[in-house]
Amino acid sequence: MLALFTSLRKSAVIVYFSCTVYSDFLFNIAFRCRSANYNNATGACELSNMDRITLAGSNAFQAADGIEYMENNCVEEPTKLCEFKKLNGMILKTVDSVYQDVGSVDECRELCLNSPYRCHSYDYGDTGEMVCRLSHHSRATLADIQDPYLDVKEAATYELSSCYNVSIDCRSGDMVARIQTSKVFDGKIYAKGSPNSCVRDVNNSLEFELSMAYDNLECNVRKNGLGRYVNDVVIQHHDKIVTSSDLGLAVTCQYDLTNKSVTNEVDLGVHGDITPALSEEVTVDSPNVAMKITDRSGGDVMPSAEVGDPLALRFEILDKNSPYEIFVRELVALDGVDNSEIVLIDSSGCPTDHFIMGPIYKSAETGKILLSHFDAFKFPSSEVVQFRALVTPCMPTCEPIQCDQEESSGELRSVISYGKRRRRRSTADSHDDMLLVQTIQITDKFGFDRDGNKTVGNEAVFIPSSDPGLCINVAGLIVAATVFLSAQLAIIAAWTFVYQRRKLSQKLNQDNMSVSVSMPSGLSSNRTDSLCKLYDGYSSSHSRRF
Template sequence: MDRITVAGSTAFQPSAGYDYMENNCIEEPSKLCEFKKLNGRILKTVDSVYQDVASVDECRELCLNSPYRCHSYDYGDTGEMVCRLSHHSRATLSDIQEPYLDVPEAATYELSSCYNVSIECRAGDMVARIQTSKLFDGKMYAKGSPNSCVRDVNNSLEFELTMQYDNLECNVRKNGLGRYVNDVVIQHHDKIVTSSDLGLAVTCQYDLTNKSVTNEVDLGVHGDISPALSEEVTVDSPNVAMKITDRKGEDIMQSAEVGDPLALKFEILDKNSPYEIFVRELVAMDGVDSSEIVLIDSNGCPTDHFIMGPIYKSAKSGKILLSHFDAFKFPSSEVVQFRALVTPCMPSCEPVQCDQEDISGERRSAVSYGKRRRRRSVSSSAAHDDMLLVQSIQITDKFGFDKGANRSSSGSEAVYIADGGLCVNVAGLIVAATIFLSAQLAIIAAWTFIWQRRKFNSKLSHQDTMSAVSVSMPPASRADSLCKLYDAGYTHQRRF
């Protein structure tokens, strides 16, 4: 363990009389790495400076492949095409006074965590093994089976999930001869999916003599921001609405993906109302199995500021409250329902002081306009009970597991046959087979019609001939006639 692996926890503490030595040259996971963007600040000093770097992605690769443990980089902030690397991050800067320069247009990209993924294909199951560079506390599960095929992880650097081929609960799918695939999610929070989570597409391929293992990884937290489906809920006396908007509280989002920057907006619709409001007991609920997570407690303070921040007044009006959050979802549903208790107060609402950790891990006080209603004597005309507001939103993840299934259902999936080097479109193959069978049926029907017509004409000609000649020979028996017809038909059948 070191300061990097225990970042975000309380495991690293000052101790008088002791010196701490940290190895900066060890080898750690570096395959799947996620960087967090720290806007407006860059380090005063760094370890390496590279010039003529073409892009920020190339700078990122220089950091991941550096000879030391690079944990942050910035690009183009100290000069055009200049890439700067450092082994420092916020976890290692707690003892350094003012390590950053405040530059509004600049940004530092800080390494959050890395994951090495390995897949073991065994006789009756597949095992996905994960090795991380930072203590992981969450769970790992098969997508579509978050409750039945899951592994709970408690502060570990290595963990795994075993998925049996014949176990329906793990949803392992057979895709071709000897090919098994499944989708796995690494989820940091115990109940909801956030932008920090990973999606893995794992595959095991078997043949008759030996086995080969391939694994494909989809980080799943990239892409453009999509809006969110929202529905306005309005209550009376006073008229208060809870909406899901952008961070400015202006545009109502119609759809959203995990990680999108959103805000919950509480607004008194009547601009001339004498009341203000405060919010408490804000809960997010799953639309399927009734799982829930408390976002704002009964005292009006955020329970986890990484999920939802404090409630504050809008700069435009004291009758509008906002709370910022990044879009999240529950594993078993794409519907997230918000439920909150809103209480009016007059003439103004008293805020509450909430303690929370800042980005450096230190605790500080923050103001939140969510507070239990003060018990005081008011007139009957000014007394109001708590109002329950409910709002639903549809939020999708960014893993991209279902995109291939959608393409397959629309008839555009192509299958690659390795031995012949041939790419076959499945939908085209089905259409061609249908046309071929229809043509065969048409040929058989036409031949049958022609054969029956010839048989009928032959019979008429035979009857005319028999009536024209003298009847000197005994008539043929019915059995002989049937045999001749059968032989004639049998000859035609053999020709066909």
């Protein structure tokens, strides 16, 4: 299509069509025709669904000799979600429409969007008080016009950048967001929570769509009330980054799930008067299923836990008189930050790793409740763990599935799980599946407080030194230091005692050699007391110095 725009004679007059006359080719064709190229030499007429507005900013529009370019100014364009850019200091010399007594610039904007022609720019209050001027021109259509703007310092022109019409098709198994734009779009559309798994790349198109199935966990469709499904969609122009020109949409599908009476009539080819023997009308409510994170017994709901705590996932039909039972499949756990995920129950209904999540079994109380045991776990980057599961009702009962479970010895053991994969059905029946979501906050047991410090106890602290990465246990260091000091004190005390005793012995020998003195019987105890006092005094003074 871009090749159709490589033709414009420099001296050609650009003709804007009247909405009631001119070439029938532009109005009696199968697609939305926006422009045409007419070759004067060959008489060939080329039609296109693109024009200078839809291709603004590209180099697809070129000059060519012998070609006349015509543009349809009456084609209907999207006018719902529109963005205008402000051009300061300039206004158009000529315009298409002038309105007086317009109350505000917003009213002038609405007049442009609802004009009977393709309005691409407007100005307000620059040529007179409460005056609104509209034009089908923009910078993209004025490239060949010399000085189309007046330079007015305090004035401003608002130029249409792009518009988007968004429609939601709510089908039995999915919701489809359909987008129409006024300017060719080259980028991507994706579900906000799943930019890599639920995405569609768009290449130079004016219309595109994104389908989001209710049973597709990757598209992050959420159930918000009875029969109400919501999701957030992002229209991103750049392939890698989000910019201010991107658009975020909240899309919703609402279904009427009230009780319905269904009757079937069968013509068996019997003619004449027939008295019916039995007429029966049955109304069956759709089951209302809840998923909860509870303690191991399935009783108390657990809003938070620590890693390793014994927990259980509880799936329950709230209406005890419901004729349905349920089974679970495709149970996944997701990180609350970067959407990292692990599969706990696969598409067949079997646990992928019984060390993380056990099989799904019926409660001893009733067949309306399913339980699965697990120990609390978390992702490294977040304390929030989100569980998502697909639950399918079946009537009157659900058949379990045999799963092979590997024991610690390496042997396989067959276990029963009520996560049976349902029989393959058509797309129209996919609304039977229910997507259940539940979150829990799980903290670790490392003992970090909110400031990132450890609590008092046996702790490991990083000690800066010349050897990077040296890690020392503080409690062990204290014990070792205490033992070392005690040993040193004991050695000093023993050395002091021996030294004093030796000194005293030498003194006594000298005394015995010089004179013989009769000593009282109490000298031995006094000497012992003196030595003890001497030891105690020395030891205490030495300890103080140490």
